[in-house]
Amino acid sequence: MKLSVILISYDMAREIPRTLQALSRTYQHDAADLDYEVLLVDNGSPVPLDEATWADIDVPVRLIRIENASPSPAQAMNVALSAAAGEIVCLMIDGAHLLTPGVFRMALSGFKAFKNAVVAIRYFYLGSDEQTVSVSKGYDKQSEDKLLARIEWPEDGYRLFEICTPLRTGAKVITWFNRLSEANCLFMKKSLLEELGGADERFDLPGGGFLNLDILKRAVEAPDVTPFQIIGEGSFHQLHGGVTTNSSGNEREAKLEQYREQYRQIRGHDDLVANASFFYMGHMPNTMSNITVVARKRARDSGKPID
Numbered sequence: 427m428k429l430s431v432i433l434i435s436y437d438m439a440r441e442i443p444r445t446l447q448a449l450s451r452t453y454q455h456d457a458a459d460l461d462y463e464v465l466l467v468d469n470g471s472p473v474p475l476d477e478a479t480w481a482d483i484d485v486p487v488r489l490i491r492i493e494n495a496s497p498s499p500a501q502a503m504n505v506a507l508s509a510a511a512g513e514i515v516c517l518m519i520d521g522a523h524l525l526t527p528g529v530f531r532m533a534l535s536g537f538k539a540f541k542n543a544v545v546a547i548r549y550f551y552l553g554s555d556e557q558t559v560s561v562s563k564g565y566d567k568q569s570e571d572k573l574l575a576r577i578e579w580p581e582d583g584y585r586l587f588e589i590c591t592p593l594r595t596g597a598k599v600i601t602w603f604n605r606l607s608e609a610n611c612l613f614m615k616k617s618l619l620e621e622l623g624g625a626d627e628r629f630d631l632p633g634g635g636f637l638n639l640d641i642l643k644r645a646v647e648a649p650d651v652t653p654f655q656i657i658g659e660g661s662f663h664q665l666h667g668g669v670t671t672n673s674s675g676n677e678r679e680a681k682l683e684q685y686r687e688q689y690r691q692i693r694g695h696d697d698l699v700a701n702a703s704f705f706y707m708g709h710m711p712n713t714m715s716n717i718t719v720v721a722r723k724r725a726r727d728s729g730k731p732i733d
Contacts, residue, residue, distance in 0.1 A: 429462035429534070430512030430616070434499040435521035436469045440567065441664045443480045447580050448524045450485040456531045463488060465506040466521070470495025497632035503625040510616055517612045517619075519638045522664040524552075525611060527583040532656045532708060533613045539707075540652040542618065544645045546704075547611035547661045548602070549593040556591060557665055558678060570665050586662050587714035592721070601718045602657045603706065607699050608639050611661040618648060628692050635685040639698050646702040653700070657708030658715050 431449055435442050449464055451457045468475045468491045477489060490509065492502055499519050507515065514537060529547055536543040552570055553560045577585035592600045595607050622644050629637035646653035690696050714720055 427461050427463060427511040427513065429460065429514050429516060429530070430506075430510035431462065431464045431516040431518065432503060432506040432510065433464055433466045433518045433521045434469055434502050434506075435466060435471065435475060436495075436499070437471045437473070438521050438666050439471075439473065439475060439479070441522040441666050442466070442475060443483065444524055444574075444580075444664065445518075445521055446480045446483050446485045446487060448583065450483050452484050453527055453580055453583060454525070454530045455528050460530065462486065462530075463511060465490060465509055467492060467499075467502040467506050469499055469502040496627075496630060498627070498630045498634045498637065500625040500627040500629050500634060500637055504627065507616070507619060507624050512616060514613055515616045515619055517614075517641065518610055518661075519634065519641075520610050520663065522666040523610050524579075524586060524662045524664060525583070526586060526659045526662075526711070528709075528711070529611065529656070529659045529661070532659055533654075536613070536652075536654040536656075536705075536707065537615075540654075540705075542615060542650055543613070543652050543654055544618070544648075545613040545654040545656060546606050546609035546642065546646075547656055547659055548606065549608055549610055550586070550590040550660045550662045551593065552586075552590055552662050552664055554589075554591060556594065557663065561665070565665065567665055584711040584715065586660065587712060587717070587720075590660070590662055592717055599718065600721050602655070602708075605699065605704070606642065606655060609642055609661070610638065610663070612642060612645070614645050614651075618645065618651070622648065626692065629688065631685065631688060636689045636698060640689065640693070643698065643700040646700045646704075651702075653702045653704045655704045655706055657706055658710050659708060 464487045466487050466489050533545040536545040551557045553565050573589040597604055629635050686696050
């Protein structure tokens with residue numbers, strides 16, 4: 427098998443059918459004959475996922491239910507990794523993300539170009555701001571449903587760029603060439619992830635703390651790896667009540683400091699940004715995918731200074 431998508435879910439009954447639609451044969455370009463599987467792990471949701479909610483979607487799903495699950499997704503990722511049949515794995519630690527239609531095609535191209543690629547897809551939030559901000563201003567699931575209806579998703583998946591904002595991680599101006607510190611859609615060979623020891627289960631805080639950042643950093647810094655970032659494709663976070671998304675201000679900073687302290691205890695430092703040079707590959711599928719221009723226009727319209 428070519429590809430195993432590892433998708434972790436906790437209490438995402440609304441979001442998972444959309445996520446699976448974005449992973450389907452009819453949505454992803456060149457996926458009609460692709461030999462792949464989606465390992466959907468229900469990580470102890472209070473109400474188990476209902477397979478009937480995606481029965482009409484053409485996607486090869488295997489549902490794995492973990493009872494009495496850890497509040498961290500690390501164990502769930504390792505369970506799925508052990509079950510994965512694919513030569514390449516795609517890690518989606520937060521199952522509430524929608525992909526653009528060229529993600530599979532572009533990511534797998536990286537493995538054709540280089541023997542041991544690691545391919546990262548840029549992280550976006552649905553909505554007009556990062557969700558830690560927009561939620562405090564009234565953005566909710568109903569608002570998001572209306573946005574997706576407005577662009578008639580999933581008819582043209584690239585219209586997601588019309589209703590999103592990039593994860594900035596402190597950057598004042600965002601471009602496709604900003605170095606990533608986090609990716610919720612990350613491709614690598616299964617053998618590489620196994621060599622790295624899979625997901626480190628010492629990251630046991632609710633939501634995983636900085637587990638996702640740790641996996642990206644360790645993967646792209648591994649010997650003989652070629653890191654890629656894909657231009658013009660994205661992974662878009664649906665609002666679902668995540669551990670950090672629904673917090674702001676002092677509460678959010680306290681959680682992040684707890685994450686940093688755990689990361690320091692595990693890794694012995696707090697340098698979260700990967701020390702690696704990336705190759706870039708991709709395209710601009712529509713006008714709104716030029717995220718630098720879009721971000722500058724939004725800043726001008728809001729009256730915020732542009733550096």
